[in-house]
Amino acid sequence: MLVEAKGVRKRYSTGGDPLTVLDGVSLQLAEGETLALTGESGSGKSTLLHLLAALDTPDEGTIRLDGVQLVGLDDAGLAAQRRQTVGLVFQQFNLIPALDVRANLAFQARLAGRHDAAWQGHLAERLGLTDCLGRYPEQLSGGQQQRVAIGRALAARPRVLMADEPTGNLDEASADAVMGLMLDLVAETRAGLLMVTHSSLLAGRLSRRAHLSGGHLA
């Protein structure tokens, strides 16, 4: 199993009583599987994605990522998991503003020591970025920036792609195009995909859907 979470709990201190965001969530994602994580605002979707992507640690429960138990790993261990196993796509793109598109695309692959110029070129072509490789993020539209973010995440050939509302900042047409590209490329790389989304339409394009409500998976 690529991702395996069992009995995951996460609480946040909000000044008064602690707020339980996730209350014993268990979830699995197999190799090549695409899973949409849906739910109301504040239901804990992003929190769960952050835990599964080794960006945060649960208060209780266990998470295995490509066979590695995340609970108990120190900062360096978690960083290594993110670097080597996960490809991350954020709603707000989080490109590195000081680097041009070419460098941004290559960034995580180089960080992971798996830079492949041919693969990057292929990705840039598939994502329609070949004309803007020398531009900086601020010179791109929102749709272009998100395509760069997807390209960056996939350039390192991650085992699993985790995307948090990847089309939330895009118009419907751009969102549809970006989604199609992402699914094609995931299929091409045989990576797993875990995507947080509000959109039933987008969720319907993935192989499986999990709905989060009141801290539990439905």
Next chain:
Amino acid sequence: MRGVALTALLAHWRRRPGQLATLVIGLALATALWSAVQAINAEARASYDRASGRLGQGAYETLTDPSGSIALETFVSLRRAGWLVSPVLEGRMMAGEMRLLVTGVEVLTAPPGTLAVTPGGADDIDLVALISSPGLGFAAPETIDRLDGADRLPPLRPGALVPPGQMVTDIGTAERLLDRRGEITALVVLPDQPRNRAPLSAIAPNLVVNPAQQQGDMARLTNSFHLNLTAFGLLSFAVGLFIVHGAIGLAFEQRRATCRTLRALGLPARDLMGLLLVELLVLAVIAGGIGIVLGYAIAGALLPDVAATLHGLYGARVPGTLSFDPVWAVTGLAIAVAGAVIAAGQALWRVRTMPLLASAQPRAWATVSAVLLRRQAIAGAGLIAAGCATAWMAQGLIAGFALLAGLLLGAALMLPAGLATVLALGARAARTAEGQWFWADTRQQLPGLSLALMALLLALVANIGVSTMVGSFRLTFTGWLDQRLAAELYVTVADAGESARLETWLDSRADAVLPVITVDSPIEGAPGEVMGVADHGTYRDTWPLLTARDGAWDELAAGRATLINEQLARREGLAPGDPVRLAPGWTMPVAGIYSDYGNPMNQAMVSLDLLETRYPDRPRLSFGLRTDDPEALAEALRADFGLDAAAVVDQATIKRVSLEVFERTFTVTGTLNVLTLAVAGFAILTALLTLASLRLPQLAPAWALGITRKRLARLELMRSLALAAFTFIAAVPVGLALAWSLLAVVNVEAFGWRLPMHLFPMQWLVLLVLALAAAALATALPARHLARTAPADFLKVFSNER
């Protein structure tokens, strides 16, 4: 992995070369001003060391006769009694246009190191040439240049360790040059004296022993001056660090998103911190290197004025050229690195503690809570209170500087809270919507600008404080010169014969002839001089007495009491009525205390008759002349009596020269003042430039609601002017407090005199104009940029907000 991450971090600078330049220039300026002061101090101290090294004075006791020179027979008697002493003859002669200090030593009996004119010591010297006619002289290279063409001198060789203005030679050559055959001014006591030698009191009771440490007087005298310079260097360094702190803080904040992304993509926090530190160190070394080069240039430019200052204030001779010392350069680099780490400490800590999932928006740098402002103000008030308490409880220069440091840092910390209050009042008083927005927006800018404004405050305070101090000094000094230089003409003669002839010649030509005799004497054990003056109304009517008991001049004329200078009174805690030791075995009561600005040494004034009785061999070589027609008398003295032109000086010339020396004395502080203000102006510019990148989202709504871009630019300019003006208003009382502490605490400790404080509102006005001009200049570029911002850029704020 680290290389890739470092590339991403460094790419920030490539995209923002202006910010990189700000950081490097800020740190380079800070290092330059600090290093310049250190280079000047090191050069001067090396010069004192050379001066004290010329007779091995740091290491050996000397014997001197307070009444004058030591007789040859006394020297012979001491040698016969087993005393291992070596004679020295020292005196001044005119060589060309230079008044040269000639030091003659007996090469064969002198202790090791006595003739250390070269780094290699005496071994490098041709002894035969030195002791045979015409002899050899060793002098600093610049002295040799100035002596080019002077007659009577022996062949000169460069002596790297000989101070400027001095020549070291064999005692026989010195006798001939000074025309003082058989005279000895001091005997150097060699180490390892025989135990069974007769006591000094039995052979030469008139001689006094000068302990070895007494010889480091120049370093001791000038220490406070160098401390003053160091304090100024430190202030400039602190102002520079404000820039660095601002630039690094902003750069780190702007890279919060990058840092977060790097960590999200798998870079461990430890590695990220390491990379940021490496980047910081590399930048610090580059900036430090530039700073050292700049500092060397500044020091080279300032050194002639510092040399003039030291000569004017203390009579110390320091060469006007700078030598390069690698230790100084390494220290400068270390200071740059330490400064950068201190300045970046807070920013680094923020990155270290930033949660991985924290907001990456660069807002924290430009926002600060009211609580923090209040805490900062309380800390500032605490620092001022601590400085005052230290000055009240402790004594000395350190207490003075503690007061200054507390005052400056405390005021700087209190500034943002004070400005916030003023801006809040402005907002309350505003009647129009635009006015309300202007004040509220200015208040929003305050945290981002506060560091630059604190730097401006420090520079303005230093400027007001130092200019008030110098102005007060100038005013007092000018008045004091008028009092002190009451005689219309001052004349010096070569010898006793000429002196007697002159007095007779002047008998019917001058209204009054006022002879003055000066004798070097260890007053209360420290270097000093006793001056004998005639009993005349000129002194009684004009001499600048600070305090005196009734009938002081009568007591002086009768030889029953002495008048002493302020420096001596303060050093020894003397008041009228107290006894003062003018020389070994000679104590007199103090009748009064007079001001004596510019004299580093203890000085006492006694009746001319009394001094001539105690020192019968001292001829009257200096005279003050009273006359109704100084020009005619001066001309007659030169034409009819035959005195050299340089031997007759009128009052106006002495005043002019004295004031010139005075002005040069404060050239250095004036220059450092201007540089510090320039650095503060640069701090404002950099803060505004860096803030400009964050301003668009704040200005876009105002633009959308109908304020034109040009109007926005004008408001930006007005904002800077308002903040600079408020900062100036805050700086005036703090600057005056600084001036008071300089005049009442630091100067008293440093120079030995206290001056009344005068206020110079016109100077403040000029400074206000300068501060506003600096603020306007600093705002011009960002304002111009804003006026030309494309509407599309404003729209992006709404369409692409993230």
